[in-house]
Amino acid sequence: MTIEALEPHGFCAGVTNALRKAQTLLHPKETVYCLHELVHNELVVADLRAKGMVFVESLAEVPEGATVLFSAHGVSPAVRAEAEARHLMVVDATCPFVARVHQSAVAFASRGLQVVVIGHRDHAEVKGIVGEVAEPIVLESGSPQHLAALSRTRPLGVVSQTTMNADDVEDLVGKLRESYEVESVAEVCRATKERQDAVKAFDGDALLVLGSANSSNTRRLCEVARCRTFRAGTLEDVRQLDFTGVKRLGVTSGASTPEDFFHAVIRELEGK
Numbered sequence: 470m471t472i473e474a475l476e477p478h479g480f481c482a483g484v485t486n487a488l489r490k491a492q493t494l495l496h497p498k499e500t501v502y503c504l505h506e507l508v509h510n511e512l513v514v515a516d517l518r519a520k521g522m523v524f525v526e527s528l529a530e531v532p533e534g535a536t537v538l539f540s541a542h543g544v545s546p547a548v549r550a551e552a553e554a555r556h557l558m559v560v561d562a563t564c565p566f567v568a569r570v571h572q573s574a575v576a577f578a579s580r581g582l583q584v585v586v587i588g589h590r591d592h593a594e595v596k597g598i599v600g601e602v603a604e605p606i607v608l609e610s611g612s613p614q615h616l617a618a619l620s621r622t623r624p625l626g627v628v629s630q631t632t633m634n635a636d637d638v639e640d641l642v643g644k645l646r647e648s649y650e651v652e653s654v655a656e657v658c659r660a661t662k663e664r665q666d667a668v669k670a671f672d673g674d675a676l677l678v679l680g681s682a683n684s685s686n687t688r689r690l691c692e693v694a695r696c697r698t699f700r701a702g703t704l705e706d707v708r709q710l711d712f713t714g715v716k717r718l719g720v721t722s723g724a725s726t727p728e729d730f731f732h733a734v735i736r737e738l739e740g741k
């Protein structure tokens with residue numbers, strides 16, 4: 470079996486930035502809290518937890534006056550207000566690309582447009598964007614059932630979760646333009662797009678995507694592949710996979726998958 474590492478791999482700029490902030494906060498004598506997973510990768514979260522970071526699902530779990538890190542996925546204004554009310558020391562690791570989507574949503578709403586967010590409503594990033602404006606509509610697909618919620622009386626201002634399937638976002642915006650007045654800045658971030666493009670161009674017979682099951686950009690890489698696909702979050706996962714019959718295996722990774730894990734997997738596969 471030949472192994473082909475697809476480019477790019479390693480942390481994206483947003484994850485690098487979030488980890489840098491996390492590292493500067495870690496202190497043996499002070500507990501630092503992080504609201505939700507800093508990035509959606511089990512290896513990264515386990516490493517930070519081992520170094521003393523405490524992950525919480527709500528600010529109510531953070532003691533008054535303590536330091537709390539907001540994850541790369543961003544938070545809503547209501548969460549910021551709650552942190553202020555509880556006198557928490559906030560360090561914000563929101564990815565700048567996500568922050569830009571928040572700003573676009575606010576700008577659309579301030580001009581009276583109906584804000585439409587293309588994304589998965591349960592994802593932390595979408596929850597943060599949705600909290601920025603009154604009565605936003607989340608579109609998970611272009612199905613008639615989803616489109617029925619759209620306003621016919623106001624133009625639509627469309628934004629997107631940064632880690633969607635780039636083709637799906639483009640198709641959906643095109644569909645909206647057929648029936649509605651639309652202003653759109655909906656697009657995935659560059660890190661997401663480049664990896665999806667590399668995966669779509671890969672013409673081997675199987676692809677191994679390295680990343681966690683709850684990582685949106687990792688899951689999208691599995692979706693856009695044009696061949697048989699495997700996913701693994703840890704080296705143990707990789708060892709359980711059966712590559713029987715695979716002649717040319719591509720290896721790619723989500724934007725929050727550590728580079729040392731990526732290289733360990735390549736070594737493991739080449740040793741097989």
Ligand code: SF4
Nearest residue numbers: 481483564631658724
């Ligand atoms: S995947 Fe994109 S949006 Fe998400 S952290 Fe990386 S650069 Fe930012």
